[in-house]
Amino acid sequence: MGYSVLLFVPNVIGYFRLCLFGASLPFFTEPGWFLALYGTSVALDGFDGYFARKLNQTSRFGAWFDVVIDLISRGGLWCLLYKYGYFMILVEWLTFTATHTRGANWKIPDEEFPHLCKLVMAKGFKTPLGFIAISGVHGLPIALYCQQLGLFQLFPVLTPTVLYPVIIFLIIGRILAFRVEIFYIQSHIKGLLLEEENS
Structure with a gap:
């Protein structure tokens, strides 16, 4: 090829x-x-x-x-949105490094995974918690962009009663994803340190 x-x-x-x-x-x-x-x-x-x-x-x-x-697209949006948006995407890049070294089966949790991470990642994120996490990762920066530019005001149906629960849903999803990301980063660092110890 x-x-x-x-x-x-x-x-x-x-x-x-x-x-x-x-x-x-x-x-x-x-x-x-x-x-x-x-x-x-x-x-x-x-x-x-x-x-x-x-x-x-x-x-x-x-x-x-x-x-x-x-990561390039979402990272660019985070950086344009906020002065410290870089740190949001930094976590995603570090996670990508950690998951990439695990190979094609990185989405399959092992026994060592915390219970919450297993629930989020079960069936390749194709569960309710997985859906919430993925929605937060992809949807939150777009929703914050729309909010920052006042686009929600163009749609009368998007009252605060409707809008705030959606944004809270996306924030919760992003926090769930963040929990999985931190676990992957920690596991990767532990693996590197173990390799150093054994070499």
Whole structure:
């Protein structure tokens, strides 16, 4: 396969996603354009996996690249939103380092995992707690962007009674994901220290 992997359809979609994210940056204060470009980039995330399976074009590079695109895009949004947004995405990059070293089965929890982490990660995050965590990771920065730019005021149905529970739901999800991330980072550091001790 070699370098031909770079031209696999899912990876080409990935390049397009990065271009869309880059194109969205100058429009950060123009929500119509920003959300159209950034939202399309996020939406395309579902298609690369579909085409990878459909066209039998799965690859280690593709799996790695897909997460990198998510982290670049989400990290960029966090950094544009808040002065300290960098620290949010720093945790995600550190987690990515830790999970990547565990290989393809990183989503399968071992016995050593704390009970809450097992509940969140069960069935590859395809449980109620997993859904809440993933919603928080992906949805919270977008919701905070919409709130910061006053976009929710454009929709009368989004009263504080509706809006605040949604944001609280996303914050809870992000906290759940944060718990799993911290565990992975700690486990990775412990593994590195153990290797040092045994060498």
